[in-house]
Amino acid sequence: xxxxAGIPLGLSFRFLxxxxxxxxxxxxxxxxxxxxxxxxxxxxxxxxxxxxxxFENVPVGAAQRVxxxxxxxxxxxxxxxxxxxxxxxxxxxxxxxxxDEVEAFPAILKTxxxxxxxxGQRLLSGPWTGAVPGHVLExxxxxxRELSLLAVRGRNGETxxxxxxxxxxxxxxxxxxxxxxxxxxxxxxEEYGRRLLDQLGYVGVLALELFEVGGRLLANExxxxxxxxGHWTIEGAATSQFENHLRAILGLPLGSTASRPALxxxxxxxxxAAHAVLAVPGAHLHxxxxxxxxxxxxxxxxxxEPTPERERALxxxxxxxxxx
Amino acid sequence: xxxxAGIPLGLSFRFLxxxxxxxxxxxxxxxxxxxxxxxxxxxxxxxxxxxxxxFENVPVGAAQRVxxxxxxxxxxxxxxxxxxxxxxxxxxxxxxxxxDEVEAFPAILKTxxxxxxxxGQRLLSGPWTGAVPGHVLExxxxxxRELSLLAVRGRNGETxxxxxxxxxxxxxxxxxxxxxxxxxxxxxxEEYGRRLLDQLGYVGVLALELFEVGGRLLANExxxxxxxxGHWTIEGAATSQFENHLRAILGLPLGSTASRPALxxxxxxxxxAAHAVLAVPGAHLHxxxxxxxxxxxxxxxxxxEPTPERERALxxxxxxxxxx
Numbered sequence: 001x002x003x004x005a006g007i008p009l010g011l012s013f014r015f016l017x018x019x020x021x022x023x024x025x026x027x028x029x030x031x032x033x034x035x036x037x038x039x040x041x042x043x044x045x046x047x048x049x050x051x052x053x054x055f056e057n058v059p060v061g062a063a064q065r066v067x068x069x070x071x072x073x074x075x076x077x078x079x080x081x082x083x084x085x086x087x088x089x090x091x092x093x094x095x096x097x098x099x100d101e102v103e104a105f106p107a108i109l110k111t112x113x114x115x116x117x118x119x120g121q122r123l124l125s126g127p128w129t130g131a132v133p134g135h136v137l138e139x140x141x142x143x144x145r146e147l148s149l150l151a152v153r154g155r156n157g158e159t160x161x162x163x164x165x166x167x168x169x170x171x172x173x174x175x176x177x178x179x180x181x182x183x184x185x186x187x188x189x190e191e192y193g194r195r196l197l198d199q200l201g202y203v204g205v206l207a208l209e210l211f212e213v214g215g216r217l218l219a220n221e222x223x224x225x226x227x228x229x230g231h232w233t234i235e236g237a238a239t240s241q242f243e244n245h246l247r248a249i250l251g252l253p254l255g256s257t258a259s260r261p262a263l264x265x266x267x268x269x270x271x272x273a274a275h276a277v278l279a280v281p282g283a284h285l286h287x288x289x290x291x292x293x294x295x296x297x298x299x300x301x302x303x304x305e306p307t308p309e310r311e312r313a314l315x316x317x318x319x320x321x322x323x324x
Numbered sequence: 325x326x327x328x329a330g331i332p333l334g335l336s337f338r339f340l341x342x343x344x345x346x347x348x349x350x351x352x353x354x355x356x357x358x359x360x361x362x363x364x365x366x367x368x369x370x371x372x373x374x375x376x377x378x379f380e381n382v383p384v385g386a387a388q389r390v391x392x393x394x395x396x397x398x399x400x401x402x403x404x405x406x407x408x409x410x411x412x413x414x415x416x417x418x419x420x421x422x423x424d425e426v427e428a429f430p431a432i433l434k435t436x437x438x439x440x441x442x443x444g445q446r447l448l449s450g451p452w453t454g455a456v457p458g459h460v461l462e463x464x465x466x467x468x469r470e471l472s473l474l475a476v477r478g479r480n481g482e483t484x485x486x487x488x489x490x491x492x493x494x495x496x497x498x499x500x501x502x503x504x505x506x507x508x509x510x511x512x513x514e515e516y517g518r519r520l521l522d523q524l525g526y527v528g529v530l531a532l533e534l535f536e537v538g539g540r541l542l543a544n545e546x547x548x549x550x551x552x553x554g555h556w557t558i559e560g561a562a563t564s565q566f567e568n569h570l571r572a573i574l575g576l577p578l579g580s581t582a583s584r585p586a587l588x589x590x591x592x593x594x595x596x597a598a599h600a601v602l603a604v605p606g607a608h609l610h611x612x613x614x615x616x617x618x619x620x621x622x623x624x625x626x627x628x629e630p631t632p633e634r635e636r637a638l639x640x641x642x643x644x645x646x647x648x
Contacts, residue, residue: 278577
C-alpha cells in the first residue's frame, strides 16, 4: 500500500522480505532474504532516496545500517514493552500498572519482545513475586474501548493527526476500526502523540494505541509505522497514512488529514467474493495477494460514510468468506 | 492507472506495449512488441480473465484476436471519423456539418483515421469540391465550450455516468478539465451516451466528447476507453473511471459515480517539482514515469474542492515546471 501510494508521486520501490512470494514483488523489485543480511541491506539501500519499514520487528541494527526513517529510537521502544512503558511514563503519558504496581489478578504476563497480534501473552493468576526474565506483568485494564491515534511528523517537525479511531479486536487480532471514534478525547490524545513524536524526533507515520477508561486515556503501545487501524485513510482521508508517510520521510510537505466517516473491516483468514463486497454501496475492497491461512490478514474493506444499512450489507457479503 | 486501481481488487496485470520503457512495466509483466504481433497477442491473453486497451489506435484485428472488451464495434467507430459521425447521426445525436453540408469556410479537413491530440488536421479555405480520399471535411463549430461525458456500462447493461466535465484544450492537447461543468445539460448528454452504449452493446468506460453551442450539444468524437478528462475521478468520485472500467469488463457490480468538485490539470512536456505541488491544499500529484518530450503528457494534478485561491496556488506551483 505504500508503493501504491508512491507510484503516482513518481517513486519506484525496492523491497526486502524473507518471503519469496511477498505481494510487494508485484509492484517493485523484491530482494528475498533475511532482514539482517548486510549484503542485502546494502543492495536495498543502494541509491534509495529513503529507506523505511512497515513491520516493527525489523532488527534495530538493520534499520540503522540503511539509515531507515523513522530512526532507531522509536523502533527500539516498540520492540520492548518495558522500554516503551518507561518512555510513556517519562513523557507523562499514563499507562496500565506494571510489575510490582499490579494490584488486581489475574494479570497479563507479556514477553517484552516480539509480541504481535496478541501472541506472547498469558494470564498470571498472581500474586507477583518478582520479575520473570524477559517479561513484563501488566494489570488488565477494564477499558471502555480501544482507540488509536494516527499521527505523522515531517522532517521539519510539522505534525498532523487523523481523527481518533475506535478499534475492535478478536482473538488479539484487529477486526474493525471506526473513524472517527465518537465523542473521543482527541485533544488529549494529540497532546500525548505530540510529546512522543517530538521526544523521538520522529519522522513518518506513528500509531499510538490507547485504552479509554472512564474518559481517561492509557497508552498501550506505539507502532513506528503505518498501521492497520489507519488503512481506512486511503478512501476516508484527504491524504492517506501511506502517502503522508512517504511525504514525511522524503521531506515533502504533509497532506491534509481531513477525514470523513469510515469503517475498516479486516479480512482475516478468509476472503469474500469480490462481487459480493463490490455490490455494497460505499465499500472499497483491498486484497493483499496473500495465501489464505488461519488468522492471517488477507485484505480489508473500507466502508465510507457507513450507515447501519451499509454495515449490514457488508456483513452479509462477508458471511460467505472462505479461503480463496 | 488501470493497474493501480486493480491491484487492490486482487488483480494482476500483463501489458503489451511497443515501448520497452513503458511505465506499466513497473507494476506488471511487460511484453514489448507490436500491437498486431499474433504470438505476442496470444501471450498477452493467455489465462487472462479479461483483455482491454487504453489507446484507441490498437488495430481492430488485434483486439478481436484477444477478445478485448470493449468489443470491436466501438473501436472501429472511434478509428474512423466518418464511421463515427454516421453512427452518431443514426442514433439521432447531432454533430457538426460534414463534407457537402459544410456552409462556412475555412473548414477543417481531418484525416478519417489515426488522428490524435489535434494531429492530422488542416484548414481548408474552401469551397468543398468533392471528397478528399481518406479525409472528412468538418465545419468549424463556434462552440461555447467543450464538454465530455464519462460513462460506464456493465456486462448486464447497467449504465452509470459521472458528471459532465468542461475541457480546455491548448494546441489540440487537453490542458484542463473541470468537474462538474457548471449548468451543463447532463440529462441530454446522458441520453446520447445511453443510446451509444446500448447500440454498441458496450462494456467498460466510454468517453463522449461534445461541443456545447447555445445550450445545444453536438457530438465530436467518442473514445472507447478510460479518458484523460476522467482522471480526476481517482480522487473526485466515489469510484474512479479506472476501477469501474475493470469492474465492468470483469462482470463485477459497478461502483457509485457520486462526485465532488475537482479540477484536473495536465502536465504537458514538463513536470513541476513535487514539493511545490504537494504544498497546495487539495492537490494530488500523478506522474506517469515517462521521459519528458515537448507535447507529451507526463502526468496530471487533481485539485479537489478547487477554490480560486487553490487554483492560483497550483498555477504558481506549475510555473516552474521544466523537463525532469
